[in-house]
Amino acid sequence: AQSVTQLDSQVPVFEEAPVELRCNYSSSVSVYLFWYVQYPNQGLQLLLKYLSGSTLVESINGFEAEFNKSQTSFHLRKPSVHISDTAEYFCAVSGYTGRRALTFGSGTRLQVQP
Amino acid sequence: NAGVTQTPKFQVLKTGQSMTLQCAQDMNHEYMSWYRQDPGMGLRLIHYSVGAGITDQGEVPNGYNVSRSTTEDFPLRLLSAAPSQTSVYFCASSGQGANQPQHFGDGTRLSIL
Numbered sequence: 001a002q003s004v005t006q007l008d009s010q011v012p013v014f015e016e017a018p019v020e021l022r023c024n025y026s027s028s029v030s031v032y033l034f035w036y037v038q039y040p041n042q043g044l045q046l047l048l049k050y051l052s053g054s055t056l057v058e059s060i061n062g063f064e065a066e067f068n069k070s071q072t073s074f075h076l077r078k079p080s081v082h083i084s085d086t087a088e089y090f091c092a093v094s095g096y097t098g099r100r101a102l103t104f105g106s107g108t109r110l111q112v113q114p
Numbered sequence: 115n116a117g118v119t120q121t122p123k124f125q126v127l128k129t130g131q132s133m134t135l136q137c138a139q140d141m142n143h144e145y146m147s148w149y150r151q152d153p154g155m156g157l158r159l160i161h162y163s164v165g166a167g168i169t170d171q172g173e174v175p176n177g178y179n180v181s182r183s184t185t186e187d188f189p190l191r192l193l194s195a196a197p198s199q200t201s202v203y204f205c206a207s208s209g210q211g212a213n214q215p216q217h218f219g220d221g222t223r224l225s226i227l
Contacts, residue, residue: 009154032213043118043204043218044157051213090156094212101147101172102206102216104156 002027002093006105014113015083021076021108023065023091031093033074034102035065038088047089050074061085086112116140120205120219127195127226135190135222137205145208146188147216150174150201157204163188195226 007022025031032051036044048059055067065076074091088109092102121136139146147162149172159172163182177199179191188207192199202223206216 004156006156034215036218041220043220044206045218046215049213049215101159101162102157104149104158106154106156 002029002031002095002103004091004093004103004105006091006108008108009106010109010111012111012113013081016080018079019077019081019085019110021089021091021110023074023076023105025072025074025091025093027072027093027095029095031095033065033067034092034094035059035063035074035076036090036092036104038090038107040087044090047076081110081112083112083114085110118205118207118217118219120203120222122222123220124223125225127192127224129195129197129226131195133192133195135192135203135205135224137188137190137219138186139188139205139207139217140186141207141209141217142185143207143209143217144185145210145214145216146182147172147206148178148180148188148190149204149206150199151204151221152201160190160203192224197226200224200226 005024013019034049035047037047050067058064063078091105118139144165148160149157161180163169202221205219208214208216
């Protein structure tokens with residue numbers, strides 16, 4: 001069984017400030033880790049993923065996440081946010097074996113203010 | 115490249131009515147799934163399929179039926195709609211392997227009165 005906890009339901013931040021969205025997971029098996037972003041009235045889009053190798057992964061729009069196995073965390077960070085980053089962000093895991101479905105956290109709404 | 119297409123985008127039903135939410139993908143993906151999204155709960159898996167002719171239940175399957183007669187299509191049926199099924203429904207597909215990212219449709223917003 002797997003579970004994902006996103007500790008903050010909403011994160012307000014001013015434009016150009018840094019931000020961290022927290023994600024912790026629990027699983028009895030090894031997992032793959034994902035961050036998805038959902039803009040208003042749209043589906044989810046993959047932001048970045050950790051599969052293996054380097055524990056720091058980056059997206060094309062400046063976000064990065066670091067896999068920490070000992071703390072079972074996969075926090076998402078951006079050093080300087082833009083208004084266009086306003087969206088809901090979901091952390092998700094899938095186990096190496098068995099059902100391929102994602103287990104999602106409850107989401108964090110990032111609100112970037114001017 | 116259409117990706118994952120869901121229809122309709124919006125629907126209002128009365129309690130007890132039945133309907134089918136359509137999902138089609140053009141990426142030749144084996145794996146398809148249905149999720150429902152409710153405020154503060156993230157997305158929860160309803161049903162999934164690992165290939166044509168094979169389906170299985172997820173976390174919240176009660177009140178829903180699925181079938182997978184082709185690789186491309188994975189419809190979700192509400193047998194007798196209830197207000198508790200008011201939600202946003204997302205269909206997703208992915209290639210082989212748990213490391214493959216899932217591709218999502220734009221969702222169907224369903225209200226049950």
